[in-house]
Amino acid sequence: MTFAVVLHLAYWQLTIIKLLVVLSVVPLGALVLGYVFLMKVMAHMQSRLGPMDSGGLASRPGLRENPFLPHGWFQLIGDFVKFVQKEDIFPALADRWVFALAPAVVIMSTFLLFVVVPAGPHLIAQNLDVGIFFALAVSSLSVLGVLMAGWASANKYSLMGALRAAGQLIAYELPMVLGIMGVVVQAGTMSLQGIVLAQAHGSIFGFGRLGEPFVITQFFGFLLFLAAAQAELIQTPFDMPLAESELVAGYLTEYSGLRYLLFYMAETASAFAFAAIAATLFLGGWYLPGIGPSRQLADVIGPFVLGAKIMLVAFLIYWIRFTYPRLREDQLQTFAWKYLIPLSLVNILVTGILKVVF
Amino acid sequence: MIAQNIAFGVIAATMVGAAIRLVTTQNVVRAALFLVLVLAGAAAQFLLLSADFVAIVQVLVYIGAIVVLFLFGIMLTRAPIGRDVGLDNEQRWLAALVGALLLGVIVYVTNDAFGSDKINFGRIASAGHTTPSIAVSIFQSYVVPFEVVSVLLLAALVGSIVVARRD
Numbered sequence: 001m002t003f004a005v006v007l008h009l010a011y012w013q014l015t016i017i018k019l020l021v022v023l024s025v026v027p028l029g030a031l032v033l034g035y036v037f038l039m040k041v042m043a044h045m046q047s048r049l050g051p052m053d054s055g056g057l058a059s060r061p062g063l064r065e066n067p068f069l070p071h072g073w074f075q076l077i078g079d080f081v082k083f084v085q086k087e088d089i090f091p092a093l094a095d096r097w098v099f100a101l102a103p104a105v106v107i108m109s110t111f112l113l114f115v116v117v118p119a120g121p122h123l124i125a126q127n128l129d130v131g132i133f134f135a136l137a138v139s140s141l142s143v144l145g146v147l148m149a150g151w152a153s154a155n156k157y158s159l160m161g162a163l164r165a166a167g168q169l170i171a172y173e174l175p176m177v178l179g180i181m182g183v184v185v186q187a188g189t190m191s192l193q194g195i196v197l198a199q200a201h202g203s204i205f206g207f208g209r210l211g212e213p214f215v216i217t218q219f220f221g222f223l224l225f226l227a228a229a230q231a232e233l234i235q236t237p238f239d240m241p242l243a244e245s246e247l248v249a250g251y252l253t254e255y256s257g258l259r260y261l262l263f264y265m266a267e268t269a270s271a272f273a274f275a276a277i278a279a280t281l282f283l284g285g286w287y288l289p290g291i292g293p294s295r296q297l298a299d300v301i302g303p304f305v306l307g308a309k310i311m312l313v314a315f316l317i318y319w320i321r322f323t324y325p326r327l328r329e330d331q332l333q334t335f336a337w338k339y340l341i342p343l344s345l346v347n348i349l350v351t352g353i354l355k356v357v358f
Numbered sequence: 359m360i361a362q363n364i365a366f367g368v369i370a371a372t373m374v375g376a377a378i379r380l381v382t383t384q385n386v387v388r389a390a391l392f393l394v395l396v397l398a399g400a401a402a403q404f405l406l407l408s409a410d411f412v413a414i415v416q417v418l419v420y421i422g423a424i425v426v427l428f429l430f431g432i433m434l435t436r437a438p439i440g441r442d443v444g445l446d447n448e449q450r451w452l453a454a455l456v457g458a459l460l461l462g463v464i465v466y467v468t469n470d471a472f473g474s475d476k477i478n479f480g481r482i483a484s485a486g487h488t489t490p491s492i493a494v495s496i497f498q499s500y501v502v503p504f505e506v507v508s509v510l511l512l513a514a515l516v517g518s519i520v521v522a523r524r525d
Contacts, residue, residue, distance in 0.1 A: 095439045098391065130411055130489050137414045140422030144394065147429045151387055154439050166430055170423075190489070 018125045022114045026107070029272030030265045035076055036311070037318040038268065045322045051075045086257035091154050094254065098152035103255070103262035105145030110266045112138035113273040118193045120286050120302030121293050131192040132184065135277060136177055139232065142270070143169045146241075149263075150251035161250025164329065165234060165241035171336040172231035172238075178344035179224030182351040183214050183281045192277075196285035200293050215282040220347050222282045224340060226313075229274040230320060231336070233267060237324040238332055271317060272310065279309035362406055369406075373399035384441040390428050397421050411489045 009017070039051035090096055116131040118124035128134050143166050150162020184190055187198035195214075202212025215222050231238040242250040252263055279285060286302030287293060327335070376395035383389050397420045404413035496504050 093439060095385075095388075098388070128410060130414055133411075133418075134414050137418035137422060140418060140426075143426050144421065144429075147426065147433065148391065151429075151433055151437060152439070159433060163430065163433060166426060170426065 022111060022125050025114045025272075026111055026269040027265065029276075030268040031076075033268050033272050033275075033314055033318075035073065037314060039073075039075055041315070041318060042322050045319075083257060083261040086260075088258065089254070089256045091254050093154035095152040095154070098148050099254075100259070102145045102149035102152060103259050103266070105148060106142045107262050107266040107269075109138050109141035109145065110269045110273060112141075113270070113277070116192050117273070117276045117280060117306075118196060118285060118302075119306050120299040121193075122299050123286075123302055124193055127191060127193045129189070129191045129194075132180055132190050132195070132277070132281070135192075136173070136180070139270075139273075140169070140173055142266070146251055149255070153251065153254040155254055157247045157249075158251050158253050161241045161247045161253070164247075165251060168231055168234070168238065168241060168332060168336075171333055172228045172340075175224050175336060175340035175344045176228035176232065178341065178348060179221045179228060180281060181344075181348045182218045182221040185348065185351050185355055186214060186217060192280050192285070196280060196287055197293055199284045200287040213282065213284045218282060218347075218351070220343075221351075222278070224344050224347065225278055225281070226316060226320075227340060229278065230317060231332070233271050233274065233317070235271075235317070235321045237320070237327045239326060240329045240332060243326060271314060275310045275313040275317060276306065278313045279306060283309045283313070285309070365406055366403065369399050369402045373403075384446065385439070386432050386442065387429065387437050390425055390432065393428075394421055394425050397425065409488060411492055 042048060043051040090099060113135055115125045116128055116134050118127070146165045146169070147162050150158045150160075150165070153159070183195060187195045189195060189198065199212050199214055234241055241247070242252065247253070252260060255263060286298065286306045288298075288301060288305045291298050291301065373396050376392045376399065380389050380392035380396060383392065397416060401413040401416040401421075404410075404416060
C-alpha cells in the first residue's frame with residue numbers, strides 16, 4: 001500500500017505553505033510546552049495548586065481523575081486574557097522605537113530556527129547544507145534583541161540584566177557550537193536532514209536495527225548541549241539576567257501586556273526549538289527504527305515521532321529548571337569558560353581520533 | 359532573473375538608507391543598530407548570489423559577535439538615550455569629501471575590472487553546494503596559509519591580553 005499523494009505546486013505556493021507552517025510552529029510549540037511543562041509538570045513537581053485546579057470542577061471529589069474535565073487548563077485562558085487586557089506601557093524616558101522593536105527581534109530569531117529542522121524525509125522548510133550552522137547563527141541574533149530591550153527601557157536594572165544576558169549568551173554559545181561539532185564530525189555533514197539520515201543508516205557494532213542515535217556515541221556532547229541550551233534559554237540554574245531578588249525582572253522589567261507575552265512566547269518557543277535540534281542531532285529526529293527513510297510512511301509519522309522526542313528532551317530541560325536553585329554570576333562564567341569549553345574541545349579531539357581510526 | 363534584480367534593488371535601497379542614517383543619527387546605540395541593518399543587507403545580497411555559507415558567516419560573525427561586542431562596550435561605558443549633541447564635529451565636510459573620493463575610486467575600479475560582465479547564474483546553480491568547495495580550498499589547497507593566519511590571530515589575542523593586564 002502506498003500513501004502517494006501527488007501535488008504539483010508552484011514555487012510560490014510551496015513557499016507560502018512553508019511560511020505558514022513555520023509561523024504556526026512557534027505559537028503552537030510555545031503553547032504545548034507552556035501548558036504541559038510550565039503548568040502541569042511544574043505544578044506537580046513544586047506543589048503549585050493554581051495550575052492543577054483552576055476551573056473549579058476538578059477539585060470536586062470523584063471528578064479529579066476525569067481527564068476531560070478542566071484539570072487546571074482554565075489557567076491558560078486566564079493567563080492569556082490577563083496579558084491581552086493589560087495596558088501597553090512605554091517608560092517616559094524610553095527610546096520608543098528600539099523598545100518596541102526588541103521583542104520582534106527576539107521572536108524573529110526563534111522563527112528562523114525552525115526553517116532548517118526536518119520533520120520527515122520531505123518535510124523540511126529548507127534543507128540547507130549548512131543547516132546546523134544556520135541555526136546557531138540565527139539563534140545568536142536574540143542577544144541583539146535582549147540588549148535593545150535592556151538599553152531602551154531607560155532603567156538601570158534592565159540594562160544590568162541585558163548586559164548579564166549578553167555576557168551569558170556569548171559565553172555559552174561556544175560550548176554549544178563546540179559540543180555540536182562532535183556530531184557534525186561523526187555524521188560528516190552540517191545539514192540536519194543529513195544528520196538524521198546518518199543516524200538512520202548507521203549501526204552500532206554491526207547491529208543496525210535501531211540505527212545509530214548519536215546520543216549513544218556522543219553522550220558527552222549531548223550533556224554539553226543540554227547545559228549550554230539551559231544557559232541560552234536563560235533558565236534556572238542560569239537565570240541571573242532575570243534574578244528577581246537582584247534585578248526586579250532584568251531586561252523584562254519595563255515590559256507589560258502583549259510585548260511581555262512576545263518575550264515569554266519567544267523563550268518557550270526557543271526551548272521547543274532547542275529541544276527539536278537536540279532531538280534531531282542526538283535522538284535521530286523523525287526517524288523511527290523499523291520505518292526506513294525511503295518509505296512514504298516516514299513522512300506521515302515523522303512529525304509525531306519528532307514531537308515525541310522533542311517532549312522527551314524538553315522534559316529533561318524543564319526538570320533541571322524546576323529542580324535546581326540559581327547559581328551566582330561569577331560561577332556561571334567560570335563554569336562556561338573553565339569547564340565546558342575545555343571539555344568540549346577534548347570531545348572534538350576524541351571524536352576526531354575515533355573517526356579516523358574506525 | 360527579474361526577481362533577483364528586484365530583490366537586489368530593494369535590499370540595496372534599504373542598505374543605503376540605513377547607511378545614511380548610521381552616520382547622521384545622533385545616538386551611538388541607534389547607529390550600531392543601523393549598522394546591523396546594513397550588515398544584514400550584505401548577508402541578503404550574498405544569499406542572492408547563492409553564497410549561503412558566506413551569508414551565514416556574515417550574520418554569525420558581524421551581527422552576532424562584532425556588533426553585539428560594540429553594543430556591549432557602549433552600554434558598559436556611556437550610552438544615553440536620545441540625542442547626543444557631542445557626537446557631531448567639525449570634520450563632516452572633510453569626511454564627506456573622503457567618502458565621495460572613496461566611492462569614486464570603488465566605482466571606477468569595479469567598472470574597470472568587470473565592465474559589462476554578467477554574473478552567470480546558470481553556472482552558479484549548476485555548481486550546487488558551495489560549502490564543500492570552500493572547505494576543500496581552506497583545508498586542502500590553502501591549509502598552510504590558513505594555519506599561519508590562525509597562529510597570527512592567536513599571537514594578537516595573547517598580545518592584547520598582555521597589554522591590557524595591569525599587574
